[in-house]
Amino acid sequence: MSQDKEREARPEWATAPDGTTFSRRHFLQSIGVAAGVVAAGVVPAILTAPSASAEEATVTSGEAPAVAGATEDPLASIIANDRPVNYPGKPVYYADPAGKQKWAMVIDVKACVGCRKCVYACVEENNIGRTSGFTFIQVLEMEPGKIELESAKLDYEEAGRPDKWYFPVQCMHCADPPCVYGCPVQATWKEPDGIVVIDYNKCIGCRNCMITCPYGARHFNWVRPEVPAAEVNPKVPLAEKAWTAEKCTFCIQRTRNGQTTACTEACPTGARKFGDLNDPNSDVAILLKTRRVWRLKEEYSTEPMIWYVG
Amino acid sequence: MTMTDVTTSQPGIKRFIGIDWNFGALKTAGPQYWKFVWLLITLTALGVMAWAVVLTTGGNAMAQRDNFTWGMWFADYMFYVGLAAGGLVVYASVHLFGAEQFRPLARLAVLQAGLLTMIAILGDLTDLVRVWRIFWFALSPNLSAIFVYTGSAAGFYMVLCFVDLWVLITGVGGEKLAFRMTLIALPVAIYLHTTTAWVLALNKSRELWNSAVMVPIFLTSAVASGVALLLISAYIMKRFGVLKLKKSMFRSLSTLLATVIIIDLFLLVVEIATVYWPTAAKAGHTLRFSNFISGPYAGMFLPVLILGIIAFALLAGRKTRHLPAVQITASILYVVAIFLKRYTLMSMGFAIGPLGQSQAPYFPSLVEALIAIGLLAMGLLFLTLAAKVLPLQMPEEEHEEAVAIDYDAEPAEPVLEPGVAL
Numbered sequence: 001m002s003q004d005k006e007r008e009a010r011p012e013w014a015t016a017p018d019g020t021t022f023s024r025r026h027f028l029q030s031i032g033v034a035a036g037v038v039a040a041g042v043v044p045a046i047l048t049a050p051s052a053s054a055e056e057a058t059v060t061s062g063e064a065p066a067v068a069g070a071t072e073d074p075l076a077s078i079i080a081n082d083r084p085v086n087y088p089g090k091p092v093y094y095a096d097p098a099g100k101q102k103w104a105m106v107i108d109v110k111a112c113v114g115c116r117k118c119v120y121a122c123v124e125e126n127n128i129g130r131t132s133g134f135t136f137i138q139v140l141e142m143e144p145g146k147i148e149l150e151s152a153k154l155d156y157e158e159a160g161r162p163d164k165w166y167f168p169v170q171c172m173h174c175a176d177p178p179c180v181y182g183c184p185v186q187a188t189w190k191e192p193d194g195i196v197v198i199d200y201n202k203c204i205g206c207r208n209c210m211i212t213c214p215y216g217a218r219h220f221n222w223v224r225p226e227v228p229a230a231e232v233n234p235k236v237p238l239a240e241k242a243w244t245a246e247k248c249t250f251c252i253q254r255t256r257n258g259q260t261t262a263c264t265e266a267c268p269t270g271a272r273k274f275g276d277l278n279d280p281n282s283d284v285a286i287l288l289k290t291r292r293v294w295r296l297k298e299e300y301s302t303e304p305m306i307w308y309v310g
Numbered sequence: 311m312t313m314t315d316v317t318t319s320q321p322g323i324k325r326f327i328g329i330d331w332n333f334g335a336l337k338t339a340g341p342q343y344w345k346f347v348w349l350l351i352t353l354t355a356l357g358v359m360a361w362a363v364v365l366t367t368g369g370n371a372m373a374q375r376d377n378f379t380w381g382m383w384f385a386d387y388m389f390y391v392g393l394a395a396g397g398l399v400v401y402a403s404v405h406l407f408g409a410e411q412f413r414p415l416a417r418l419a420v421l422q423a424g425l426l427t428m429i430a431i432l433g434d435l436t437d438l439v440r441v442w443r444i445f446w447f448a449l450s451p452n453l454s455a456i457f458v459y460t461g462s463a464a465g466f467y468m469v470l471c472f473v474d475l476w477v478l479i480t481g482v483g484g485e486k487l488a489f490r491m492t493l494i495a496l497p498v499a500i501y502l503h504t505t506t507a508w509v510l511a512l513n514k515s516r517e518l519w520n521s522a523v524m525v526p527i528f529l530t531s532a533v534a535s536g537v538a539l540l541l542i543s544a545y546i547m548k549r550f551g552v553l554k555l556k557k558s559m560f561r562s563l564s565t566l567l568a569t570v571i572i573i574d575l576f577l578l579v580v581e582i583a584t585v586y587w588p589t590a591a592k593a594g595h596t597l598r599f600s601n602f603i604s605g606p607y608a609g610m611f612l613p614v615l616i617l618g619i620i621a622f623a624l625l626a627g628r629k630t631r632h633l634p635a636v637q638i639t640a641s642i643l644y645v646v647a648i649f650l651k652r653y654t655l656m657s658m659g660f661a662i663g664p665l666g667q668s669q670a671p672y673f674p675s676l677v678e679a680l681i682a683i684g685l686l687a688m689g690l691l692f693l694t695l696a697a698k699v700l701p702l703q704m705p706e707e708e709h710e711e712a713v714a715i716d717y718d719a720e721p722a723e724p725v726l727e728p729g730v731a732l
Contacts, residue, residue: 133376138665140666149666150666154665154667182457183455185446185449185451202443202446203440205443208457211515212513216664220369222370222372222376243440300514300515
C-alpha cells in the first residue's frame with residue numbers, strides 16, 4: 001500500500017502531519033547515512049516486539065474507519081489511566097505546580113545510535129553526582145533479533161555498531177508505578193501531570209523503591225553528590241539528594257516551563273520525542289496514534305509512559 | 311514503679327515489676343562468664359561505632375550499591391525473624407496442643423524470640439541511611455508498601471514476646487492469660503513471617519522472589535531454624551545449670567525439628583522444579599537461578615540442600631537420634647543452612663538486575679559486618695545476662711510430679727509424644 005493510500009484509509013485523527021512521523025525517508029534525510037546503517041540492523045529486532053495494547057491496536061487498524069468509537073480520541077483511556085498516585089495535594093518543593101498536561105515520551109530505537117549524548121546532558125541538567133556511579137538514563141546495547149535484556153550490554157565502549165541496536169531505558173513514569181506503591185512513607189508520588197517525583201527531604205533511605213522498580217530506574221546516592229561548582233544547575237536540588245533515592249523527573253524544572261527534556265534536546269538523531277498527550281498536535285500524541293509502538297515489560301502492567309517505536 | 315528489696319533469704323535479689331531480678335548471681339558468676347560478657351560488650355561497642363560511621367558518612371561505608379540494593383542486614387532480618395518463630399511455636403504448642411514436655415522451655419523460648427526480633431528490627435534501622443526520618447512511618451504510612459506491615463508486625467511481635475515473658479515469670483493471670491496470649495501471639499507470628507516473605511514475594515520486578523511458595527517456605531524455614539536454635543540454646547542452658555530439662559523433651563523437640571526440616575526441603579525442591587521444568591521454564595528465571603546451581607553462588611546455595619538433607623538424615627536415624635551430640639549437630643547444620651538460604655535468597659533478587667545485568671557477588675563491607683556482629687553480640691549479651699538474672703526455670707510444681715525427677719533418664723522407647731503437633 002502506498003503511503004498516500006494508507007493515509008486516505010485512516011481517520012483524520014490518525015493522520016500525521018508531514019514531517020512529524022519517523023518515516024524512514026524523513027529519518028534518513030535528517031540524520032544522514034551513518035545512523036541509517038544502524039537502523040537497517042535494528043529493524044528485524046523490532047519486528048519481534050510485543051504487540052501494542054488494545055488502544056493502539058484500534059489505532060493501527062486504520063483501514064476500517066467505521067470501527068465504533070473511531071472518532072473518539074484513542075489516547076483517552078491512556079490519559080485517563082495516568083492518574084496521580086499518593087499525591088499529597090501540593091507539588092514537590094523543587095518544582096512548579098503541575099499543569100494540565102500528560103507527559104509522555106516516545107523513543108525511536110531505530111534512530112538511536114547509542115552515543116549517550118542524552119545520558120551526558122541528563123547528568124549535567126539534573127545535578128547527578130559525578131562520583132555517584134549512576135546515571136538516570138541507561139543505554140543498553142542489544143543483540144539483533146530479540147529484546148532480551150539478559151544478553152544486553154550496559155558498559156559498551158563503541159557506539160553506533162551496525163550489528164547491534166541501542167535501547168535507552170530510564171524512569172518510565174508508569175501509570176501504575178510499583179515504586180510509589182512500595183515507598184513505606186509516601187516520600188515519592190505521581191503528580192497530576194504524570195511525573196513521578198521524590199521528596200528528598202522525606203526519603204528515609206530504605207531503598208524499597210529500587211527493589212520494586214522493574215526498570216532499574218531508581219538510584220541511590222550512597223555518597224554525597226559532587227558536582228563542580230561551575231556546573232551546578234541551581235534549579236535542581238543537590239545537597240539534599242545525599243543518601244536518598246533519585247531518578248529521572250522528565251526534567252520537571254524544564255518541562256513545566258515550556259521546555260523539553262534535556263535528553264530530547266541533546267539527542268543528535270531526533271530519536272526522542274517528548275510532549276503532552278492532551279495536545280493532539282504533539283509529537284507523542286501523533287506517534288502513538290499513527291505508529292506501532294511498544295513498551296518495555298508490558299506484561300508487568302506498570303503502564304509505562306515511555307513508548308518505543310522502531 | 312520503684313525497685314525495692316524484698317525479704318528473701320538470698321542476697322542480691324531485687325523485686326521490680328513483679329519479677330525477682332537476681333543481681334546477686336552476677337556477683338557470684340565465674341571469671342569465664344565475665345570474660346564472655348566483656349567480649350560481647352566489646353563487640354557490641356564496635357557495632358555501635360560502625361553504625362556511627364554509617365550515620366556520619368552515609369551509605370558509602372557499605373558494600374551495598376544500586377545493583378545490590380539490600381545486603382547483609384536483609385539476610386539477617388529474614389534469618390532472625392525466622393529464628394524467633396521457633397520459640398513461639400514451641401511455647402504455643404504447650405498451651406494450644408498440650409505439649410507439656412516443652413513447658414520448661416517456655417520462658418527461654420519467649421525471651422529468645424523477643425531478643426531475636428529486637429536485633430532484626432535494629433538491623434533494619436541501622437541500615438536506613440536516613441534513620442532519623444523514621445517518624446514518617448507513623449505520620450504518613452503508605453498502606454500499599456509491605457514494609458509498613460512487616461515493620462509494625464516485628465515491633466508488635468517483639469513487645470508481645472516481652473509481655474509474654476513477663477506473664478510467664480510473674481504468673482499474672484495464671485494459665486488462662488498465658489493461653490490467651492498464645493492465641494494472640496501465634497497469629498501475629500504467622501502474620502510477621504507472611505509479611506516478611508511478602509517483602510520479597512510481592513515484587514514483580516524480581517523474578518526469583520516473585521513466588522507464592524515464598525510464604526509457606528518462610529514459615530517452615532522459620533520454624534525449623536527456630537526450633538533448631540532453641541534446641542541448641544536449651545542444651546547450653548542445661549549445660550550451665552540454668553535450666554533443668556529432660557531428655558524426652560529434647561527427643562520431642564528433635565522429632566518436631568526433623569518433621570519441619572523435611573517439609574522445608576520439600577518446598578524448596580518444589581520451587582526449583584517450577585523454575586526448571588520445560589513447560590514452566592522462563593529464560594530470565596533459569597538464567598538467574600543457574601547462578602545459584604552452578605554459578606558464583608553455588609558454593610552458598612547447594613549447601614542449603616546438602617546440609618538440610620544431612621540434618622534430616624541425622625535426626626531420622628532410629629539408633630542415633632536420641633544422642634545429644636547428634637541432635638546438636640543436626641540443629642547447628644540446619645541453622646547454618648537457613649542462614650545460607652537467607653543470604654542466597656537475598657542475592658537472588660540482585661545477582662542479575664532488572665535490566666538483565668549480572669552483578670558481582672555481594673560481600674558485606676567491614677562496617678556492615680561489624681554492625682551485624684555487634685547486633686548479634688548484643689542479643690547474646692542480653693541472653694547471657696538474663697540467664698543469670700532472670701528466673702528462666704519454669705516452676706516445677708505446676709506441671710511435674712512432686713517426686714524427684716531423674717532428668718537424664720532415657721525414655722523407654724523414643725516414641726513421638728502425643729502432644730507434638732505441627
